[in-house]
Amino acid sequence: MARSERWTPYLFLLPALVLLVMWRYVPIVSGLRESFYSNGLSLTGAKEYVGLENFRRLGDDPVFWQSLRVTLLFNLIVNPLQVALALALAVLANQRLRGISVFRTVLxxxxxxxxxxxxxxxxxALDTNYGLVNGLLEAVGFERQPFLRSVDQALPTLIGIVSWIGVPFxxxxLLAGLQSIPHEVLEAARLDGATRAQAFWQVTVPLMRRTIAFVLVSDTVVNFTLFAPPYLLTRGGPQESTNLMMYEAWQRGFVYGDLGASAAMxxxxxxLTMVVVAVQFAVLRPQH
Amino acid sequence: MRDLFDSSLSRRRLVRNTGLGVAALAAAQGLSRPSVATAQEKVTLTWLTDLPGAEDVVARFSEQNPDIEIKVETVTFREVFQQNQVRLGSKSENPDIVSVDAPVVASYGLRGWLRPLDDAFTPEETDIWVDAQNESGRYQGSLLAAPIWNSSQLLFYNLDLFEAAGVTPPGPQDRLTWDQIAEAARTLTKDGIFGFQFEQFNRIYQLQPLPQGKGAQLIGEDGLEVKGIIDGPQWVEAFTWYSQIHNEWKVAPQGTLEVEDLFNNQQLAMCIRGPWAIKSFSEANLPFRWRAAPHPFWGGEIVVPTDSWHLGVNASSRYPAEATRFIKWSSSLEGGRAWREANDIWPPQQVILDEIFNDPANNDWPGQANAIAAAEAQYAKPRPLTPGYLEYEEILSDAFEDIRNGADVQEALSGAADRIDREMDKYRQ
Known part of the structure; x- marks a missing residue:
């Protein structure tokens, strides 16, 4: 290989790497730096190195701990739920039936x-007084539900809304992953006497580990950093029951003007995301 | 080389200053044709605002000031605060003209984000503003922002719904108590119609008369202390009423609402709104008779919310002189009339308020609402003065929302007091 050729691949990678560094790593490093400094929007406007002070303040703040609890609970439910439902739908959409393409489009x-x-x-749609859903509930004899305005129902409702987009996405x-499994493999399993369920658990799922791992990890990252739904719908309420960490971090930085604590958060x-993703990778590593 | 650079710079400055002089002269003489020099030296200012009618007012200003172009960046109400926070905090030179809501003047002033306007305004020029607005643009005695808008609040009601329900409506001088409001609302609430709601149902701006009317403070003298105040007995009593209208008597609708739409669709019998509602009601050609009455009270002290937008000059602006010129014009009698013509804006200039009050057109409905609003200005109480107003407002807003949804009043207010107290720590250096 000529000397110049050795560098060609890196040259092609360079634009992507530059953008990655610029838009991912520089912000992470500057966020890290910000989290060790005093609040630039404070009275004096001076930025001073304060060590772990921002983290200590978070540790003393019950709102932070509540936000952490909500975020963990939310992720503990939403990620397995979305992946399981998505896998079930992908299996359905993978059936060879007449009109399956219409089903896939709608899905x-x-x-x-x-x-x-x-x-x-x-x-x-979920508004208590004027929402479509409550109108329908009432029409069939049920009581109107507060949904996003109830401490008990807000988080499950949020999980439902997020999954409405997340699951088909x-x-x-997963459908692409399923379609890449060679038909012969499943056929061979059936010839060997495997039931449909056995073929699914023993053949399809192991062959899908890589795709499932990708989906689970990506989904986890998306949901740990979820911002728009609480921002638009609940503002973290009622009574902080949907106060996801990303929303709380935004609120601290851009509403309360506490950039240090926001960066720390x-x-x-x-x-947290890195730890969870590392565990997911370890568990879902392909075994062959 | 350096000399050359300097001399070219000063020459450029000279040309610009000459251009400004010519433009000012042209403006003074009422000439609308821009001179060649001004066209070349046009200064472009940016203004971040959510105000309807801003473009019209800018157009009026630009007719007389062809050397200044103002780019209006329109964002939502909440975004004005957030963008100001980020841009001014990072010493950005844009926007040149800063929209400042009255209660954050202190906060911006403390941080040195606004250029003092004391030299730009004579006492005669600032005396035309009503006292409350003249005060709220100042921090530590220095004028930091000039008022361009004003506000007071009224009770608006649907006369047809009152008559249909057999409830006696208040006359144009009758000030109802909050208990009378709740009582009337309970009779008016039926068949999908709600009795009463505040337009800004979860913001301290419209809700402050509830605790203040019971003699409570809004914040401690130092502008930071809230514990024992916003979770004290008067606040709890006031917001127990607020909780009852939502949760117990269910006369006030919950959730995210457009109060104007509810009222216009005859799904709401009474609401508290500012004088801006008068124009929108009149123009909507509503199929029912709407009326206005003075702002409700508890029976003791009368408290009517006030304050509104002020304009200040960004301390980092490259064109402070030009920005100041727009602000001076905007807050003058001429500017006040331009705002009023552009969008029926409630003016901070006492002379224009008097004109509204004495206008014969306002002796009858719907104009009479204008006269009531003008008279309410005497009970105006500004919002709390604190460097942490944004935190104060936002956290209280969440607490009010929780109370609307049925949370325990004392618990919600104590939680808010704790949280605001923690956020105020950064101002206690």
């Missing part, structure tokens, strides 16, 4: 709508 339609529009539309990837989210 994937919510993906085409932005999360902001979806949030607002569901917010209107991840189905898209984002770093906590980053660290």
């Amino acid at each position: 994937l339609l919510p993906v085409a709508i932005s999360i902001n529009i979806t949030s607002l539309a569901w917010g209107l 991840w189905t898209l990837f 984002v770093l906590v989210i980053l660290a």
